[in-house]
Amino acid sequence: MNYRTVFFGLLISILFSCNEKQKEDSSELVKPNIVIIYFDDLGYGDVSAYESGTLSTPNLDRLVNGGVKFTNGYASSATCTPSRYALLTGVYPWRNQNAKILPGTAPLLIDTAQYTLPKMFQDQGYQTGIVGKWHLGLGSGSVDWNKKIIPGPNEAGFDYSYILAATQDRVPTVYIENGNVVNLDPNDPIEVSYEENFPGEPTALTHPELVEMKWHHGHNNSIVNGVPRIGFMKGGEAAKWSDVDMADHFLEKAKEFVDQGSKLDQPFFLYYALQQPHVPRTPHPRFVGTSGMGPRGDAILEADWMVGEFIDHLEEMGILENTLIVLSSDNGPVLNDGYYDDAVEKIGDHTPAGPLRGGKYSLFEAGTRVPFAVYWKAKIEPKTSSALVTQIDLMASLGTLVGAENFGQDSENLLDVFLGKTDRGRGEFVLEATSRTAFRNGNWVMIPPYSGPAVQNQVNIELGNYPEYQLYNLAKDLSQERNLAESNPEKLQEMIKRFEQIRGIESTNVEELELK
Numbered sequence: 272m273n274y275r276t277v278f279f280g281l282l283i284s285i286l287f288s289c290n291e292k293q294k295e296d297s298s299e300l301v302k303p304n305i306v307i308i309y310f311d312d313l314g315y316g317d318v319s320a321y322e323s324g325t326l327s328t329p330n331l332d333r334l335v336n337g338g339v340k341f342t343n344g345y346a347s348s349a350t351c352t353p354s355r356y357a358l359l360t361g362v363y364p365w366r367n368q369n370a371k372i373l374p375g376t377a378p379l380l381i382d383t384a385q386y387t388l389p390k391m392f393q394d395q396g397y398q399t400g401i402v403g404k405w406h407l408g409l410g411s412g413s414v415d416w417n418k419k420i421i422p423g424p425n426e427a428g429f430d431y432s433y434i435l436a437a438t439q440d441r442v443p444t445v446y447i448e449n450g451n452v453v454n455l456d457p458n459d460p461i462e463v464s465y466e467e468n469f470p471g472e473p474t475a476l477t478h479p480e481l482v483e484m485k486w487h488h489g490h491n492n493s494i495v496n497g498v499p500r501i502g503f504m505k506g507g508e509a510a511k512w513s514d515v516d517m518a519d520h521f522l523e524k525a526k527e528f529v530d531q532g533s534k535l536d537q538p539f540f541l542y543y544a545l546q547q548p549h550v551p552r553t554p555h556p557r558f559v560g561t562s563g564m565g566p567r568g569d570a571i572l573e574a575d576w577m578v579g580e581f582i583d584h585l586e587e588m589g590i591l592e593n594t595l596i597v598l599s600s601d602n603g604p605v606l607n608d609g610y611y612d613d614a615v616e617k618i619g620d621h622t623p624a625g626p627l628r629g630g631k632y633s634l635f636e637a638g639t640r641v642p643f644a645v646y647w648k649a650k651i652e653p654k655t656s657s658a659l660v661t662q663i664d665l666m667a668s669l670g671t672l673v674g675a676e677n678f679g680q681d682s683e684n685l686l687d688v689f690l691g692k693t694d695r696g697r698g699e700f701v702l703e704a705t706s707r708t709a710f711r712n713g714n715w716v717m718i719p720p721y722s723g724p725a726v727q728n729q730v731n732i733e734l735g736n737y738p739e740y741q742l743y744n745l746a747k748d749l750s751q752e753r754n755l756a757e758s759n760p761e762k763l764q765e766m767i768k769r770f771e772q773i774r775g776i777e778s779t780n781v782e783e784l785e786l787k
């Protein structure tokens with residue numbers, strides 16, 4: 272070999288590697304559209320790709336089986352508001368004392384100065400939108416529902432918002448678009464209170480004959496569309512939503528946002544927060560009876576259909592390949608959450624929590640471990656991953672994908688895990704359930720002692736409260752049946768120590784943990 276050959280050889284390989292580098296760089300710069308499809312109270316076992324059985328959810332399965340299906344994917348909390356707070360801020364909900372289930376009159380929980388997931392996308396050139404359930408408070412104290420309601424989702428980073436304020440079972444039962452109540456009639460102003468009724472207004476207690484969906488616990492205040500709600504509301508007749516059309520309505524708005532977004536010369540981020548299968552379960556008549564499980568099953572099949580329509584829409588627009596979709600739920604399942612709606616009676620063999628113990632409100636696994644999948648047709652190879660991932664991590668991970676560098680303090684960059692390239696997830700995670708916390712490290716879970724009831728009787732769910740420490744090895748005992756706290760004191764101590772460190776507490780005593 273002479274020098275000339277070596278020289279040209281080198282030159283070619285340098286040029287070639289530059290070219291490769293360029294290719295890599297340009298692929299890093301790709302900013303896909305991003306959609307988070309977020310369910311309300313959908314359990315780990317409610318999706319047939321997770322638990323094949325009586326309920327069939329082909330459209331959810333299309334995303335789960337076509338992407339990375341996480342079997343250790345967590346919401347941050349076993350209830351809605353704290354999970355949503357963490358998803359949108361990248362901060363553990365237990366760091367914010369006010370991150371609890373909020374009434375419809377609560378002020379905005381996210382400080383307008385706080386950096387958020389949608390603000391991060393905005394900074395990276397995205398058009399951002401939310402369609403669906405908000406439940407993170409509105410305004411800064413007392414809201415006048417007849418004027419522009421600020422601050423709200425728009426001030427938290429969404430260019431466009433079309434929301435229901437709190438939950439479907441809470442007033443005000445109206446849609447709010449960019450801070451304005453939709454179809455508001457100035458001659459019929461809206462008033463809302465969570466303290467007392469407005470004189471002369473019917474409630475489920477004073478006018479039981481107006482009630483079409485019987486309440487079981489709570490839910491006996493103002494009646495809207497025959498459904499008694501939490502909280503009192505007066506006026507706003509023309510603005511009230513139709514419950515049975517809600518899913519179709521949100522789908523329409525989600526599609527509109529996508530249509531608008533794809534006309535722009537920028538990518539979009541859509542947070543599509545479906546209201547199902549949270550109570551009151553009010554599937555459109557065309558879905559009634561489809562599951563054989565009553566309204567809860569029907570509402571899940573309805574939501575499944577909505578997701579199918581939404582994906583088809585992306586496909587028809589030719590943008591499915593260029594859209595990364597995250598699918599998950601804000602907390603685990605519950606059957607009777609306050610109305611008699613046959614959820615318990617017609618459940619049959621279906622297991623909404625899959626093999627997991629507990630449910631919504633619980634420190635046990637079914638409270639926070641939820642369906643969690645990441646789908647990106649062009650880029651992600653289908654696989655199942657047992658990596659530990661949480662919704663808090665979406666901020667740093669998706670942020671890294673689109674070139675951001677600023678994330679919420681608890682958000683870990685797990686981009687390669689979410690893209691299915693590795694199974695090395697988080698090492699540890701502090702989960703929350705109605706202001707109590709527990710700790711997962713590797714395959715171990717430690718639940719500190721709590722004095723509350725073992726079972727929440729009305730919803731019939733084990734909360735995880737126990738006067739002694741609990742320690743479970745999920746690798747061998749997924750259903751948390753064998754408490755190893757006594758037989759494995761070293762592991763227990765190690766877990767307690769680390770938990771106290773993260774929580775910033777001196778000792779894991781009941782009083783301190785229940786102070787919140």
Ligand code: NG6
Pocket residue numbers: 311312350351352372406438440488489490501549550602608609
């Ligand atoms: C509870 C409600 C429940 C549900 C939940 C919030 C009663 C007795 N129970 O207080 O029905 O609305 O709050 O659910 O009122 S979440 O998914 O939004 O966290």
Ligand code: CA
Pocket residue numbers: 311312350351549601602
């Ligand atoms: Ca929920």
